[in-house]
């Protein structure tokens with residue numbers, strides 16, 4: 534059994550990409566702590582994940598907490614550790630996206646998005662880290678986004694929060710390596726999840742034109758790439774050739790992405 538198959542903590546493990554990873558890890562024998570706010574959605578996810586377990590001895594526990602409240606997330610993670618032991622793997626998948634025109638978005642959207650996506654990631658890591666450091670092993674996997682590599686029209690609240698996650702992963706990687714802890718950062722492309730469905734209801738037309746030009750992945754497809762990348766201890770995990778090109782060459786590609794995005798945005802009225 535791989536070390537991370539013993540206890541994996543997944544924030545946002547009740548839905549979408551987080552749940553798809555949880556199902557894959559359950560199939561491989563992991564014990565899981567799932568953290569999210571809504572208890573009914575957590576219970577539904579638990580049933581699905583339980584059904585995928587490799588053995589009846591595996592445990593799946595649900596912990597209701599908001600990643601934006603440090604005390605709450607710390608309490609939840611400590612409870613997970615008490616019940617299932619030190620975490621070998623922490624995946625921070627809890628996230629939100631609220632697209633819109635910059636001038637129309639209230640300040641709270643920017644603050645909430647940063648609180649969930651960036652501080653929610655940071656708080657979970659701070660809570661799980663002491664236990665990983667004690668073991669001198671562990672793996673932290675942060676979910677950023679392709680929008681954390683390139684700024685996208687209509688994502689002035691979301692993109693910066695995912696850039697921040699990328700910055701955290703890049704700067705934390707070297708520090709934690711000294712303690713035997715691996716760090717990975719994931720840049721998923723558009724993925725068919727409740728988050729994407731909610732975004733599509735409020736996305737500016739220009740943003741739709743940009744995002745509709747790429748393939749929509751399933752959560753399972755994304756989870757498969759993430760689990761494979763985790764097993765190889767890849768630092769940057771990027772599903773798909775298009776996203777990989779952006780991840781490797783985003784600075785060089787900036788003039789091309791700007792030209793391409795502007796072209797799609799200006800198609801209005803064509």
Ligand SMILES: NC(=O)c1ccc[n+]([C@@H]2O[C@H](COP(=O)([O-])OP(=O)(O)OC[C@H]3O[C@@H](n4cnc5c(N)ncnc54)[C@H](OP(=O)(O)O)[C@@H]3O)[C@@H](O)[C@H]2O)c1
Pocket residue numbers: 544545546547548549550551568569570571572574598599600601625626627628629630649653676677678679720721722723724725726727728729
């Ligand atoms: N779907 C995409 O196209 C896409 C693309 C790139 C990156 N991503 C990123 O991938 C991650 C997973 O997204 P998804 O698409 O799988 O979304 P999803 O299906 O909507 O799942 C989001 C999860 O996060 C939890 N969550 C949200 N706010 C939370 C909070 N304050 N505290 C604790 N848990 C919270 C949700 O549960 P509760 O609401 O019950 O708390 C849910 O479990 C996110 O970080 C997202 O930004 C998604």
